[in-house]
Amino acid sequence: MKSPAVTCHAFRRYADALLDAELDPGTQIELERHLAGCGSCQELLALERAVKREVKRSVSETKAPIALRSRIESALLQNAISARSAPPSTALFRVHVLPARYAIPATIASLAAAALLSVMWLNQGKASDAAEEQASTVPMFEDIVRLHSGSLPPDVTSGHGAAVTSYFRGKVDFPVRPAVLGDDAHLTGARLSHVRDHNAAALFYDVGGRRVTVVMFAQPRPQADRVFHGVYVERAFGRTIVHRRIGGYTVSARENEGVTYAFTGDTDEATLVRLTATAHLQ
């Protein structure tokens, strides 16, 4: 924050983030400076802290009912039995999930250095714009990789496109019709998420035993070109695909009727690009 003295109004807007230690050091110092000389803001922060402490305390005091543990154990046993008798689909492969720090480069600079060796710019902009364009593109691809390598289970687990379509109805601003990825691929589930500030649908597939994630999101038209700077552009199987490497992954993308389909997965790059190009989009 470069403005002069922080006002009470400004302080109050950021008090939460201060309490949660989510501010960058510069902003934090500015706020603490204001705090040092303002009684009413001190009281506000004290109130927020007291509420936070109380919420935490009350939860720590509650104990689970005695019977719950055994109830859960028998439910798990039941679940394990039915899972074993189910057809071998998702149960049979062990996924090597990459820790996020390998998938996402530590600095933009290191990524830029690697990427410049093998990148064809979509537009012939000035070199000084390159870093800016890089910076605007990279976070989007990071979001996509994070959806693939993240640790949360799917929101909905189903191999049926219709179930996934109906899950997303009303949650994203475009119809989610799962792409069909070929004969040895099947849908396993989906998650609601976001890519930058756009609502996104992450669809999970098993392709020949490997996980592939397709993230769907819609973007306003004028931004469409901007997003894809710093990527390979390829014509494959009669379609235009863009792709780039980020960390240990490749993300490839294709557009269809205003919706971007971004593919990433635990397969080699050639397979991923082929999947992207040949996927049947509805």
Next chain:
Amino acid sequence: MGLFGRNRQSQPPREQDELVKSSLQHLDALYATALRLTRSPADAEDLVQDTFVKVQRFHEHFEPGTNLKAWLFKILTNTFINKYRRQTRERNVFDGIDQEPIGEGVMSADSLRGLTEPDATALRPIVAREIQAALDALPDEYRAIILLADVEELSYKEIAEVLGCPIGTVMSRLHRARKLVQKQLVEHARALGLVAAGHAEEPVDIDVYRRRRKELA
């Protein structure tokens, strides 16, 4: 160099059992949070059970060495949110709430002090109860976000992952949620005589409080 997934046999059952066993150590905390989220002991038990079934089923998603408790809480809250979402057909139902003005009114230092440093120790549980009541009165998703931030102390980035929304939305929603709690807290506390607006020197009378609470009940 290539960091691609490898196709291996499924984990031996022992690893899966180990994960479930470790997760069961957090049963109390999970139930407690589930209870705050659902406000119903029966629903809380169901939610916790659903969570453990997911833990077992998606055990491969957990990365050994990372924070197990945080992972469990993320699943718990995510399951709760999804269940709620599934029951709501309206689009962006929370944007409506997000847009209502809540105001940034200044509360006097005096009025707040009564809440943060209750004069008599007897008042402490009373204030605590008021805080819980304010929390319970929140819309589900607001209550969930406060629990994620205050109990589990997840980062905003992690909360965004659980809720499936951008970080900006997390910040504004958390801010609103806390503001709503504070507003209700201060208003209710004033009505109950817990804090005297503008007159910090007046001692707070427990009998007065008890009387007024009965009236309001």
